Amino acid sequence: MNTEQLQVQDAETKAKAQNRRKSPTKCRLTKTVLLIIVIALTSWFFLVELIVGYLTKSNALVADSFHMLSDIISLIIGLTALRFSKKESSKKNTFGWARAEVLGSLINAVFLLALCFTIVVDSISRFFKPEPLEKVELMLGVGAGGLALNLISLLLFAIQACQEKADDSGKKEMNMNLQGVFLNALGDSLGSVAVIISGILVKFAPPRDDTHAKWKLYIDPILSLIIATIIVSSTVPLLRKSSLILLQGVPLSLNVDELRNKIFSVNGVIDVHHFHVWSLNSEKMIASAHVRLTGEKDEKRDWETVEQVKRLLHRNNIHLTTIQLEHDDASLDSCDEDCPESLKKGKPSASKFDMKKNETQKDLEQFITV
Template structure:
């Protein structure tokens, strides 16, 4: 029977591998499209003297980085752990996302300063050129959104990239509206105003990413995990006295790990102890979605220091 099922298993593996490669190609094309938008908008922003085009170029540059990170992460995530990196290489994307977010916020603050200078000293802007360049940006963003639309529900990184591109599309619409208004009515104060609005949007969107990456690197408890609820549920398992020295953290944006001491009500043999631990692991997996579980099981362990959180 095992031999009969083997071809089907191989077929599924090959299909999964092919799907990952196809997803990677889409991410790479989306990256190249966004880089082309960035180059065109930087040139167009300088020539037209439009600060909002430059800020939109910044947004696209940041999102190109985010999409490329998703592409590289897909490659790196398949690399196996080794003797030096026993957890593997999954946190590379977290470090890159943190760096990307900090740089984006820093440049936005600089653009706010430039926008303030433009409010104080308005400068002539070529609205027609601004409109043409922003329209190119909108079309390229729409193509990228269509490319990733079908994969957004299957992968967290792709979903994040998709949301970035959706934000780019909205900001391109704002710059197009501003370019049209400047071209027809010469209301040049709209340019720094759009710059500020796009910058606020970027910071609002990026701050959540920075906070999440810092939480992951600090091994904070994920927002959807309640330690007190874990304690309550586990201590209802037959044979468990208490659970203590509990730590829950995320290795990356999806993998949740847990380690704890499981104190039993009585001194039992190894088979009974394994059965209790198995029940605890099943509960943690099914009710809390925690798949990577390490439980140190014992009787009257830790010398009465049974605090839920251990002070090192």
């Protein structure tokens, strides 16, 4: 793919983006609207659970209402991160707040893992001290209401995801911040399912209406452990990915050695060092490299080499690149960090020339002295 083809491709991409902006946005569910709706629904259900819990003197409902409060906090974190991520760059933040969504996903992932930890601890304690479920009818009603609420939230997430894919020809995935909020809603849905299954088995399984039957005492903790396992298995990859981005690690989809070898294959390149690849967020990758060329400076050749390296990285979805060229006649003093072994072992030709010149001068002085 040559430079002209890349320019045409970029022009087409910009044209599509402009057409999307000009297209009518009726009945469009944006990320911000999605999160506001989910926050409103969750807050409403939190108040219902809290009021019913105190009216019926049900500690279980009151405890679950405060669990819903933690969900509201995570949703507000997600909304805040989303709004910050849309801020434009400034003199103090040249990249803008692009990583706000990554930070939001990390916080939500930690929230989910902390929730799973409390579920596991509570379930294990109930294996040693099993307790019968009380007010099963009320528990079933709350479980059904919670499931309906979370299914509505998941449906809204699905609608928003379909809109995003339609806008980007099906190539765009759910961003990490929304993924964390989605996992939270999914975890709540699974928790509601566990509550409903527990209530149905306790109430209708034989011996019927006997909540003190020994095997019924372990239904709730077993289902809770299963739900916690499912949530953890979905959350750990999100935690790993967001942590990797914030630590500026190499994206999981890339292999640095393969990329370095591809750069080596460019004509005239004899060394690649200080090669770094990292992610700004889940969508943008950045790379920087010091590329050493054979021979002396040649402006035309150097420009062509830079273009070839940038196109190579562009084909690997790295669109923000910084290439620093170094030539074979460069001095070791030009290293801004510790010089790589390739430069130490095979010193540049200019340095070799200076060494030979000094040795010749010394021999000449000894000859004159004799």
